Amino acid sequence: MQKTERLVAITVLLQARGKMTAQRLSNILGVSTRTIYRDIITLSLAHVPVSMEYGPGGGYYLPDDYHLESAIFTREEAISLILSADISGNHNLFAGDTDLHHALVKLEAVLPEEYRIDVMAAREHILVDTSAWCNKTQEPTHLETIRAAVLNSYQLDVLFSDTSCCQVHPGAGMLWRRIEPHGLVFKGLSRRHARVGRWYLVAFCQRCRSFHTLRVSDIEQVYVHEETITPRPNFDLHDYWREARKQLEKLKPPIIFKLHVKAVARYSTLHGDVTILKEEPDGSAIVQVNAESMDDAISYALGLGADATVLDPPHVRMAVAQTAQAITKIYS
Template structure:
C-alpha cells in the first residue's frame, strides 16, 4: 500500500505514516518498499508478529509497571494504561502469562504514603487532553509567573499548552512528585513553566495552537530546570545520625560522609527548603542531630522547643 492509501485508511497524515514506518523498522519489523507504479509498502508473505518480543523478566516488569508507577499516571483512573497492558498480556506466550500471574500473586507495590490523603492535581486530566489536542487554554493562575502582569493575585490569562512534565521529588517516608505545564503566554509572548497544582480554574478553548517553530520540550525543560534550581537551590543538610537511624532507610538524596566506630555516621542530605529540612530532621527524632547549616540547626531547635512547650 502507498503512504497515501495508508493515511486515508488510518485517518492520519502521510507524514505520520512515514514516521510510523521508521518506528516499525527500528523495532525490527521488516517493512519493505517497492518504488514506481503499483509500488508501496509491504510485509513479506511469510512474516508474522512474534509474540515473544520480550524476555520473561521484561514482560513481568512491563505488566507490573502500572503498580510501580503508582499515582504518577497521566490519564485519569489509569484505565488507558491498564487496557494497553491487558492487550499486551494477551499476546504473551502461555508460559510468560503464568509467570505474570505468579508475580502478581507474590509481588505487591504500594506507592502511597501512610495515611495518604493526597490527590492528583485537580485539572490534570483537562490539561492533558488540551495538550494532546493542541487546544488553547484560559487559566486562573498567580500573576507572579508573568513579568507583564501584577505580582500578586490570581489572574486569568490565555495560554498555548505545549507539554506536561512530571518532576520527581525526594521526601522522607514517601516518593512523590509534581506536574508542570509548559505553555506559551499570549499576554507576554513568552514561554512559562506553570505548576499544575497552582492552577485554580481552566477552560478549554475552541482555538487550536499554531505550533511555534523550533520549539523542543526536552530542550526547554533542561534550561527551565536549571533556572528553577538557581532560583531555589537545594539545602545541603549535614546530620549526625545514630546507629539505629544509620541502618534504617534514610530516604532522599543521601550521602554517607563518615562512619563512626559505634555505628553512627555523618550524612549529607539534599532537601528543597528549610521546611523540608526541619521535617526531615524531626522525622528522625532523637536519632539525628543537625550539624550544618547553622540557620537550619537553629530552626530545628526552635521548632523542637515550640513542640515541647505546646505539649507541656
Template sequence: MQKTERLVAITLLLQARGKMTAKRLSDILGVSIRTIYRDIITLSLAHVPVSMEYGPGGGYYLPEDYHLESAIFTREEAISLILSADIAGNYNLFAGDTDLHRALVKLEAVLPEEYQADVRTAREHILVDTSAWCNATTEPTHLETVRAAVLGSYQLDILYPGSSCDRFASAGILWRRIEPYGLVFKGLSRRHARIGRWYLVAFCQCCQSFHTFRVIDIEQVYVRTESIVPRPDFDLHAYWREARKQIEKQQPPISLKLRVTANARYSPLHGDVSILKEEPDGSAIVQVNVESLDDAISYALGLGADATVLEPQQVRATVASTAHAIAKMYS
C-alpha cells in the first residue's frame, strides 16, 4: 500500500468506524505503529483534523461533521485512489466493509470534473483482473512510463523478446513500435498482500496485430510524440478474456517440491500447496503448483532459508547459484 493510499485509508477508517488506536490501525494496514504515528502527523499537516483521546477506550478520531476533501489530492493521486477502490472488494482492508465502500463512492463523487474525466479514461484503459494466478511478482521498471503512454495515447518503442511475435520468433530481443491500448494488472492469491503481474495490451506495428506484453520483460522503452490510431471497435475487457486463456495454455504448471521449516509451514504459504509428509520437528515436505519455471524459482527464493528445494533439479540449481551470488555480493 502506497503512502497516499494509506493516508486516505486511515481517514476513511476513522470516518467509518470512529475511534481507533494506533495499534488497531497498524494491524489493519499491515505497517508498524511508528508508521501510523508518522502518518497521523502528515494528515495533521494536510489539515485533516485528527484528534487523540488518551486513556482506556481512547484513540484517534475525527469530528462527526468532517468530510474528506478531494482538494488534498493531485490528479495522479485521485486516479490511483479510485482505481484502488475498484479492487477493494478483494482486499482484506475493505472486504465486507460497506461503510468504507460508501465513503470511497462519496469521495469519487466530489472530485473535480476534470479529475473525474481522467478517472473515466483510466478505467477504460487500465483493467484490474483479481482472479488468482500463482505467479511471482516484481515491480516492473518501466511501469510508470508505460502507464503515462497508455493514458496519454502515445506510441511506444519497446525493446522486447521477439518470441512474442510469430514474425520475429527467432530474432531474440528487438525494438518494436507499438500502440498501447491498455494495461492489465493480473492479481494473485496471497493473504494480506496485493501482488500480481502487469500486462500491456498493444497493437504491434511490426506484425499488424494486437499482442499482450509482460511489462516486466520490457528491457527499454521510448515514448514517441505520435499518438495512437483510434480503434473504437477495440474492447479491452473482451480482448483480455481471450488473451488470458492463451496465456494459461502457454504456461504449463510446474510442481515444486520443498522441504519447509516449521516456521514456514505454520505461516500462510500462498498458492496451490499440498503437504506430502510431516516431520516430527514440525517441518514438512510440500508440493506447490506454480505457473512456470521462473515462478518456481521466485517462489523458492521468497521463502529464503525456510525452504529447501528438492525438485525439480533445475530450480534447485538456480536457487543455489542465486543464493551463492547474493552471499558473495554481501560479503
C-alpha cells in the first residue's frame, strides 16, 4: 500500500470505527507504529482534524461531523484503492473482519461522479482471479484465533515442535509454551498460482525470554488467555522479520537445479524463480530453477511432466526419478 492510499485508509478507518490506537492501525495496515505517527502528522498538515486522547481507552479519532473529502487523492489513486479491496476479496488475514470493506464502500459513495464512472469501468474490464485451479486455499487451522490474539495483545499457550526453543529444552518433541504474540507474517512462495505462501507467528517466549518465529501450520493447539502481553517499545516487526528471514534462509538454503525444457513447456508452464541459461534452435532451453526445498523441486519437475528433464545436480535428478518410479508402481 502506497503512502497516499495508507493516509486515506487511516482516515476511513477512524471515520468508520471511531477511536483507534497507533498500534491497532499499524496492525491493520501492516506498517510500524512509527510510520503511523508520521502519517498522522501528514494528515494534520493536510488539515484532516485528527485528535488524540491519552490514557487507558485513548487513541486517535475524528470529530463526529467530519466527512472525508475525496479531493485528497487523485482519480488513479481512488481507483487503485477501491480495486485493491476488490482484488483482496476473502483471501487475506482479515477475511472475517468486514469493517474495512464497509469503510471502503463508504469511501466509494463519496467519490465524485466521474470517479465512480471510472471505478465502474475498471471493474468491468480488469479482473484478477487469485484462486488456484479446482482448489480452495486452506488457511492454517489456528490462524483466525492467533490473529485475534495478536490484534488484542492476548497471551497464548501453544503446543508446537520444540525447534524454536531447542536451546532451552532440546529433544522434547511437542511441548506447550506460554508466548506473547507480537506479529504475523505471510511469506509468499514461488508457485504457479497466486497467493500461495506460509504464515509465521513472531512471538516472545516467556520461558527462554527471547523472540522466536513459529510456522503457524506447525502449531497443534492454541489456548487464549485474557492476560495481555508485556509492551516492548523497542520491538519493530519489520526490523525483526528482516533479520529473521536471513536466519531462515541460512537454515533452509534454496534448492538450485537445472532443467532441459521443451519449447511447449517453456512458453506455457514455466513459473516461479526461473533463469534461462541457454536457448536451443528448436525453441527448447536449459533453465535454472530456485526451489525452497527438495519437495518443492520434485513437485516442480514432475509438474512439467515429460516436457522437462532434470540435468543437474545428481541428487535432485535421482530424487525426481525415485518419486516418478514410486508413482508408476502405484498406478501399474
